[in-house]
Amino acid sequence: MEYDPIVLSQRIRLAYAEHLIRCTDLPPSEMEELLSLDGDLDAARRWLAFGIAKRRYDPAEVRGLLIYLFSNYYPSLVSDPAKGELLRRALKNKTLKLSELTLEKLSGTYLDWQDVFRLVGKEFNPTRVKERVRAIYEELKGAHHER
Amino acid sequence: MNDKWFRELIKPLPPSSDHTHPARAVLQAYLSGRLPDIWRTGAHSLDAWTLTEVSQHLLTCRDCAQQLALMRRRELEQIALPNALRTHVIVYAIALAALLVVNAFLVMMVPTPGVLRPCGVAVDKTGSAGAGEPLEVLDSSLRVCTSVPAPRPPWQTWWVVWVLLVWTPLLGLHLVWEWVGRTILTSRRPAATSLASFVLFFL
Numbered sequence: 001m002e003y004d005p006i007v008l009s010q011r012i013r014l015a016y017a018e019h020l021i022r023c024t025d026l027p028p029s030e031m032e033e034l035l036s037l038d039g040d041l042d043a044a045r046r047w048l049a050f051g052i053a054k055r056r057y058d059p060a061e062v063r064g065l066l067i068y069l070f071s072n073y074y075p076s077l078v079s080d081p082a083k084g085e086l087l088r089r090a091l092k093n094k095t096l097k098l099s100e101l102t103l104e105k106l107s108g109t110y111l112d113w114q115d116v117f118r119l120v121g122k123e124f125n126p127t128r129v130k131e132r133v134r135a136i137y138e139e140l141k142g143a144h145h146e147r
Numbered sequence: 148m149n150d151k152w153f154r155e156l157i158k159p160l161p162p163s164s165d166h167t168h169p170a171r172a173v174l175q176a177y178l179s180g181r182l183p184d185i186w187r188t189g190a191h192s193l194d195a196w197t198l199t200e201v202s203q204h205l206l207t208c209r210d211c212a213q214q215l216a217l218m219r220r221r222e223l224e225q226i227a228l229p230n231a232l233r234t235h236v237i238v239y240a241i242a243l244a245a246l247l248v249v250n251a252f253l254v255m256m257v258p259t260p261g262v263l264r265p266c267g268v269a270v271d272k273t274g275s276a277g278a279g280e281p282l283e284v285l286d287s288s289l290r291v292c293t294s295v296p297a298p299r300p301p302w303q304t305w306w307v308v309w310v311l312l313v314w315t316p317l318l319g320l321h322l323v324w325e326w327v328g329r330t331i332l333t334s335r336r337p338a339a340t341s342l343a344s345f346v347l348f349f350l
Contacts, residue, residue, distance in 0.1 A: 007161060010160060011160065011203055014203065018199055018202065046156050069153050069157055070157065073150075073153070073157045077206060077207070077209055078212045078216055079216070080215070080216035080219060082220040082222070085223055086222065086226075097180065099180075100180035100198075102198060102199065102202035103202055103203075104202040104206050104212075130153065
């Protein structure tokens, strides 16, 4: 297990994102310190923005955005074409449970928005969700400067 | 909206120097969603991996990731093989039925070939011209050499049976070919590609 504070913080932030997807996340107020163990407040605020947006708006939309981001932007460590195939099959057969999703199961699967909508059970405007997350991040940043 | 801000957020974890690896049974439990899902960071006991710990380990450990990729591939093979076989057999049965119809159509529409009988000579058996003496027949129609139908045996007419006999082993060999080439499990492959593959194999 890594004990390098930077890597540990990175792991914690990714774990938080994963728990946001599975809806097993702790309240943002409890996560604030844990997410910035390495002193990277900016990174901590970005992830907190997701947590706050999930509680302030529709959780399914924020979960959907996270699923899309990890599926498309987190590369798979090894070539694993069966991963995406199994994921899409489970999606098609409606046997995929959000409570079993992990970053590893999503990484490198390149789900499109239609897959994401099917997974979270609703269609939404991704741009609006992104704007909301960004707005909360700006709020958090502004609040920090005011202190 | 520009995704740069979000892309920057997702930084892949560096390769791990962790020497503790989850057992195969843990990976199996991970795949089937039977691992505990609790918040825990830092050290873990060897026999109790959480969902997030296994996920993060797999994102940083190439050997374990490869092992899991192999397990997934086997799982996919188990799921996909019956479907692939069923599709192949259905397509083959449809093709054979179409050929049977063509064959039946040709049997009905193409006239049976005829053979010319040698010109016969009428023999008077009534005794008017002497027993056994040839009789000169005035009716010219009896002198025309006639063509009589000569039906072919079924094994020549119903050639679809030969198609069945030749195609069946070829289909089997094609399935083996695809199985060895690992293309049979690509469920997203269009039917036309599979058909083209079969035609190529047939040729």
